[in-house]
Amino acid sequence: MKLALCIGINDYPGVDNDLTGCRNDADDWAAALGNRGFEIRKLVDSAASGAAIRTGIRDLLGRATSGDAVVITYSGHGTWVPDRDGDESDHRDEALCPHDIAVNGPLVDDELFTLFERAAPGVRTVLISDSCHSGTLTRLNRPIGDHRRPSRFLPPSTFLSPAEATRAGARPPLRAKPRSAALLLAGCKDSEYSYDASFNGRPNGAFSYVALTTLTELPESATYRDWLRAIRAQLPSQDFPQTPALQATAAQLAWPLLS
Template structure:
């Protein structure tokens, strides 16, 4: 069994930081996954609340058994929050931004780690994230596409309380770091200290990473592996106009998996 959930959020009410290409990203990932035999559903804009995203991930992982594949794609804003449990060397937890982040907060990496840990042994889990993970909101001056790009980063000041913002600004001493090992493959649009960008190609909004990843995938043979895919993507990103470095977190065995199977 192959199961997929594609999340795309352009609309962020109360933040003044709407995006343009994320719904198209979700549609494009869904089309690619359906073509590979995945039972695929989408969560777009207001349907992609924090509760709905959590429930969607739990549902897929609850249905999957040994030998099955689960793929989650996320296109939208990324952000960070102050690390509360001392497991982050940079004192920040990276996070995804649901549609209702202004009311109910982000989905942090610690919780994602716990959600994916629900997968039964032998289930192949993959998370593809086209979002920023840290930094501040910026714009590109000379994008590759048809119009200026916007970083997919939501400033923490948008949703943190004044007390949380103060704590985030304080310099603290060394923190402990616990084992963050995960059996989930993570393909991300950028490194933690970089930005993923909205772009536009032939007049159609898309994430720069999603566009490159899917067009690179279409040119690869069916036998290609995640290692091959990353190599093809990095042949086009980072670029002078899109200084984002796609990242792949996977074990040696996972690097040799056939893509999206």
């Protein structure tokens, strides 16, 4: 089986940090993966609560068996929370921001690792995230053109108490961070922004647009490294100074691209 969950969140109630291109990203990823034979489920805006995202990932991985492929695409805000277990060199855990983050908090990378770890042996799990993965940065609104909107952050103070936010200054002893059970293709490095953009008058994430455009130009024999190389030929750019990143084990790099 080939199973995909495509998540896109423009609307963040309770905070003044809405985005514009994430639902289009989810639609575009769903179309591209559907053309490659994936069974698609989408979660957008209010449907993409933290509980729904967790349940969606569990359901896909629960159905998948050895030889199956599971792809999760996420387009929305990223943020950080203070690292509590000492596995982050910057003492911050990166996190995704569900629609209901203001009420129920983020989805932290440690929990994502635990979710992906449940996959049966031999399942090829891929996470494609068009969001910021840094402890101090978030996805921005910045369309191409002369009328650029101000940058908007989603800082931890949006959903953490002042006491919790200040814990990021603590320095717990580092421990080894486990390797992810999923291959990760990210829109930027931990220390960078990911950007909202507009292409031909249609909002998209800069990374999602470039990744999907280059995907159509790759040969069937292409690898994830080939895909990253093609994306990096266009990003970073003067308009979008973000460097897409690939995190994978040697075994994961041998997986067939999106199949």
